[in-house]
Amino acid sequence: MENLHYAYVLIFIGLCAIGVNFGFKLQFSKKIKLFLLTDSLILVIYLIWDFWAVSKGSWFFDSKQILGIMLLGKLPIEEVLFFIIVPLMTVLTYLALTKLTGWGNKESRDLL
Amino acid sequence: MIYSDIALSAVFVAVVLDLFLLKSRMMTRGIFWLTYFLILPFQLLTNWWLTSNKIVMYSDTEIIGQRLAGAPIEDLLFGFSMILLTISAWEFFKERSSIDTH
Numbered sequence: 001m002e003n004l005h006y007a008y009v010l011i012f013i014g015l016c017a018i019g020v021n022f023g024f025k026l027q028f029s030k031k032i033k034l035f036l037l038t039d040s041l042i043l044v045i046y047l048i049w050d051f052w053a054v055s056k057g058s059w060f061f062d063s064k065q066i067l068g069i070m071l072l073g074k075l076p077i078e079e080v081l082f083f084i085i086v087p088l089m090t091v092l093t094y095l096a097l098t099k100l101t102g103w104g105n106k107e108s109r110d111l112l
Numbered sequence: 113m114i115y116s117d118i119a120l121s122a123v124f125v126a127v128v129l130d131l132f133l134l135k136s137r138m139m140t141r142g143i144f145w146l147t148y149f150l151i152l153p154f155q156l157l158t159n160w161w162l163t164s165n166k167i168v169m170y171s172d173t174e175i176i177g178q179r180l181a182g183a184p185i186e187d188l189l190f191g192f193s194m195i196l197l198t199i200s201a202w203e204f205f206k207e208r209s210s211i212d213t214h
Contacts, residue, residue: 006167009158016154037205042198045125049118058115058174065167087198094147094199103143 005065006078010085017089024096035091042087043080047071050079115174119189126193129200136203138196148195155191159183 021028028035053059054074061076069077098104113121130138138144162168163182175184 005165006162009161013154013158034202034205034209038198038201041201042194045197046194049122053115053118053174057171059168059170062165062167062169065165086194090147090151090195090198091202093151094143094202097147097150098143101143101146103141103146 002064003067006061006076007067010078010081013085013089017085017092020089020092020096024092024099026092026095026099028092028095035088038091039084039087043083046083047075047080050083051075115170115184115186116176119186119193122193123189123196126196126200130196134200134204136200136207138200138203144196144199147199148192151195152191155187156181156183159187 020026051072051074066076066078071077071080127139130136160181160183163179170184175186178185180188
């Protein structure tokens with residue numbers, strides 16, 4: 001199971017996402033198109049950065065602790081999924097807190 | 113350009129996008145900061161897992177060497193940039209899609 005060590009992070013965040021979505025009744029399924037648009041921007045920027053950094057050796061992964069499916073031969077599939085699941089959790093956290101606090105409306109530009 | 117430079121640049125790019133290009137101006141809103149500071153401890157938790165188990169390792173020449181929860185301090189800049197950009201882009205596309213449906 002050692003090869004799931006990185007994947008555990010994704011599973012953990014994924015479970016949190018499911019819990020927050022249903023716990024706060026956020027109806028994320030109706031917002032998937034919006035999320036895909038948002039995440040496409042994130043994926044482009046951060047995957048290019050990641051790919052470049054891995055190519056020059058800024059950071060590297062223990063091959064025993066990842067699934068071993070590599071994008072373009074270099075980037076673990078976990079990295080790609082990370083840039084989908086983390087923005088997903090970010091949006092869900094934002095939506096849940098907006099709902100909880102009521103700070104989401106346009107009038108509440110509350111700092112400046 | 114090492115990780116430190118790129119991470120700082122990423123924050124700069126995210127801030128410029130948020131304030132001037134996407135114009136969501138999430139940085140000026142309390143809800144953004146509340147979201148950020150709720151996510152931050154979870155980032156530290158996952159950073160700790162990934163680095164203490166040596167799942168991800170960093171080249172010494174690419175970081176300044178200061179670490180927090182096992183991960184290079186630069187990771188805070190990366191995380192901040194991605195959270196800001198995600199919420200800013202979300203608001204930008206939401207705004208546009210609601211205009212389209214009118």
